[in-house]
């Protein structure tokens with residue numbers, strides 16, 4: 001049997017305003033589910049609820065109108081089928097992610113892999129306050145990393161190589177007009193470039209290449225009664241080190257938070273530079289400090 005009290009307290013139970021009824025929230029990983037999983041959830045909704053489901057803004061699925069006295073049984077069925085309850089309270093919540101390179105032609109980062117790893121290693125961990133993480137595959141930021149406590153988006157910094165034929169495809173595809181081609185030489189305005197990598201992907205001659213590729217990292221974003229946009233704390237970190245950076249941010253947050261402050265409130269109190277220094281002194285060597293720090 002599952003630990004019912006633990007599950008009810010920590011996970012997928014959201015009391016409805018209607019007396020005696022509860023919504024049960026099931027998390028996805030990067031918004032993905034199999035058709036079997038969706039059929040099972042539909043079946044649970046038919047048997048325990050009223051056949052009504054709701055897709056949440058954080059990529060979970062809610063079954064509404066579950067009677068509170070049936071929670072233990074439905075939680076057991078959810079667990080037996082291998083579905084995951086969502087997370088509530090002062091913990092690391094469900095990680096949301098766009099498809100990234102698994103589907104999207106603009107994808108730079110493997111968002112689904114990162115969301116899966118984060119789901120396995122940190123989702124549900126107790127924290128000083130609610131901690132939301134979102135991962136987007138490119139600067140278009142479809143998973144809205146800037147309104148999460150920790151947000152990442154893929155980034156690709158272009159560099160100029162040989163072989164330009166002057167087709168102008170790079171300039172035509174750059175939405176922020178950061179690249180111009182003159183006499184078979186592409187010129188990139190680094191102040192305008194957002195690192196979307198579209199010029200690199202569209203160059204037919206590999207005259208533009210990826211100089212660096214990874215994730216930009218934001219901290220301190222949130223919605224709620226006092227919304228805050230996250231601040232870019234690292235311009236680019238290697239994709240394979242994303243989990244280490246996230247762990248280091250979480251450790252710094254745990255140490256510095258007072259009375260359940262969320263990350264943005266901690267940063268407002270101590271300053272971004274101090275928060276960044278706290279992160280870097282934990283797990284990273286000096287050579288990591290050459291990463292693109294904002």
Ligand code: SF4
Pocket residue numbers: 098099100101104105106107108136137138139140141142143
């Ligand atoms: S953020 Fe980028 S990679 Fe992700 S879905 Fe949007 S456009 Fe595609």
Ligand code: SF4
Pocket residue numbers: 156157158173174175176177178179188192193194195196197198199200
């Ligand atoms: S990486 Fe994106 S923003 Fe930068 S120059 Fe290329 S197309 Fe423009």
Ligand code: SF4
Pocket residue numbers: 163164165166167168169170171181186202203204205206207208
């Ligand atoms: S897309 Fe490539 S080949 Fe075409 S103008 Fe740009 S750099 Fe040159």
